[in-house]
Amino acid sequence: MRILILGGDGYLGWPTALYLSHQGHDIAVADNFVRRQYDYELGAESLVPIASLQQRVKTWKDITGRKINVYVGDMTDAGFVYRMIEEFKPDTIVHYAEQRSAPYSMIDREHAVYTQVNNVVGTLNVIYAIADLNPDIHLVKLGSMGEYGTPNIDIEEGFLEVEHNGRKDILPYPKQPGSFYHLSKVHDSHNILFACKNFGLRSTDLNQGIVYGVETEQTVLHPDLATRLDYDGVFGTVLNRFCIEAVLGHPLTVYGVGEQKRGLLDIRDTVRCIEIAAENPPERGEYRVFNQFTEEFSIKELAELVAKTYPGEVQVELVEDPRTEALTHYFNARHTKLIDLGLVPHLLSDTLIQSLFGVIEKYKDRVNWDVIRTFVNWRRTRNPLYNND
Numbered sequence: 001m002r003i004l005i006l007g008g009d010g011y012l013g014w015p016t017a018l019y020l021s022h023q024g025h026d027i028a029v030a031d032n033f034v035r036r037q038y039d040y041e042l043g044a045e046s047l048v049p050i051a052s053l054q055q056r057v058k059t060w061k062d063i064t065g066r067k068i069n070v071y072v073g074d075m076t077d078a079g080f081v082y083r084m085i086e087e088f089k090p091d092t093i094v095h096y097a098e099q100r101s102a103p104y105s106m107i108d109r110e111h112a113v114y115t116q117v118n119n120v121v122g123t124l125n126v127i128y129a130i131a132d133l134n135p136d137i138h139l140v141k142l143g144s145m146g147e148y149g150t151p152n153i154d155i156e157e158g159f160l161e162v163e164h165n166g167r168k169d170i171l172p173y174p175k176q177p178g179s180f181y182h183l184s185k186v187h188d189s190h191n192i193l194f195a196c197k198n199f200g201l202r203s204t205d206l207n208q209g210i211v212y213g214v215e216t217e218q219t220v221l222h223p224d225l226a227t228r229l230d231y232d233g234v235f236g237t238v239l240n241r242f243c244i245e246a247v248l249g250h251p252l253t254v255y256g257v258g259e260q261k262r263g264l265l266d267i268r269d270t271v272r273c274i275e276i277a278a279e280n281p282p283e284r285g286e287y288r289v290f291n292q293f294t295e296e297f298s299i300k301e302l303a304e305l306v307a308k309t310y311p312g313e314v315q316v317e318l319v320e321d322p323r324t325e326a327l328t329h330y331f332n333a334r335h336t337k338l339i340d341l342g343l344v345p346h347l348l349s350d351t352l353i354q355s356l357f358g359v360i361e362k363y364k365d366r367v368n369w370d371v372i373r374t375f376v377n378w379r380r381t382r383n384p385l386y387n388n389d
């Protein structure tokens with residue numbers, strides 16, 4: 001299969017490119033390197049050093065003989081998107097290329113607007129290019145479990161059967177996201193659903209949970225193939241952050257009382273889920289949703305697991321929640337469709353966390369302690385760091 005990976009220089013895009021190339025697919029990656037730019041903006045950096053995309057691709061070719069094509073450009077530039085798709089002629093497009101941090105989108109008005117324009121316009125360009133150039137292309141789009149919010153009923157995979165005034169229908173599951181980033185994913189989902197109906201496109205929306213881990217079978221082959229690992233208060237995600245905080249001797253920063261519940265998955269399962277979705281495309285005109293996570297945990301359980309597994313002393317600090325989110329809530333989300341198609345999950349075992357501790361230990365001197373705590377407060381419309389207040 002010819003697979004084009006948008007956002008192929010990122011945390012998940014790069015390991016996905018390596019995995020699918022290793023599986024024998026013809027791969028191209030596209031990126032505008034804006035993720036590296038956010039690091040400059042925030043004074044942060046990936047804990048694990050990462051090579052340039054050009055060096056990554058060269059080392060992969062040297063080691064395996066397999067070529068990964070590179071397109072440098074911005075998804076909000078329609079001309080670039082059209083030229084790339086016309087030239088590479090993909091069967092499948094995996095779309096990771098979005099601003100993916102909820103805190104970043106909540107810094108202030110500018111960051112909220114940037115996030116929604118970048119994500120929604122980029123996805124619209126991809127939709128139109130597919131419809132114009134080859135509507136057979138399967139769009140595999142990364143969505144988020146956070147699109148659903150935390151309703152007091154079970155969460156289904158994308159759709160809900162509703163009975164109202166004696167009539168029944170299957171309707172898109174209600175969305176109650178908790179940040180302007182998560183809202184951008186909801187807007188994307190609606191746009192893609194409509195495009196599938198209207199232009200007869202085929203798409204899989206992967207509502208992914210929080211990813212943890214940093215190594216896959218391919219990224220460990222050479223230091224140039226490593227993927228990024230974020231720990232700062234804006235881009236670091238909860239379990240990766242807790243593991244880094246434990247190694248540094250920094251208290252684990254549990255927001256609220258830690259009773260928020262979330263779905264999580266191992267980075268090795270992310271790349272496999274993409275392969276499963278790509279190998280089982282939906283029919284033309286079909287928009288389907290898979291909930292892509294393997295286990296549910298409360299934040300407190302994650303902190304306890306890290307504290308129990310780390311060989312040294314670990315302190316847990318309850319931090320006043322900087323986000324607007326339900327502090328305690330019901331959470332039971334269906335996630336069977338990927339399993340039905342053959343996913344065999346890596347469950348969160350002590351082994352994975354311990355190997356993550358090893359990687360962190362190696363690079364802990366690179367940490368900038370000033371960026372560990374978050375400076376983003378959901379309830380502020382302006383941010384002192386940006387608006388000079």
Ligand code: NAD
Nearest residue numbers: 007009010011012032033034035074075097098100208211
């Ligand atoms: P990332 O920021 O590391 O990677 C995204 C890549 O897309 C970056 O390399 C960035 O430079 C690129 N990009 C962003 N906007 C672009 C644009 N307009 N044009 C070209 N390139 C652009 O993020 P990630 O953690 O790898 O996440 C990838 C996708 O998966 C995102 O859509 C995210 O919302 C989704 N997701 C991530 C997680 C997670 O835990 N990391 C969980 C659920 C869903």
Ligand code: USQ
Nearest residue numbers: 100101102144145146208209210237238253254255260299
């Ligand atoms: N949290 C803490 N302490 C921390 C960091 C986070 O308690 O130091 C809590 C947050 O309050 C939140 C939960 O952990 O309740 C998850 O936060 P997160 O930053 O790990 O994840 P989130 O903001 O939801 O975003 C991440 C990715 C995003 C993806 C999403 C999947 O950055 O791209 O869409 O996970 S999901 O959460 O399922 O929506």
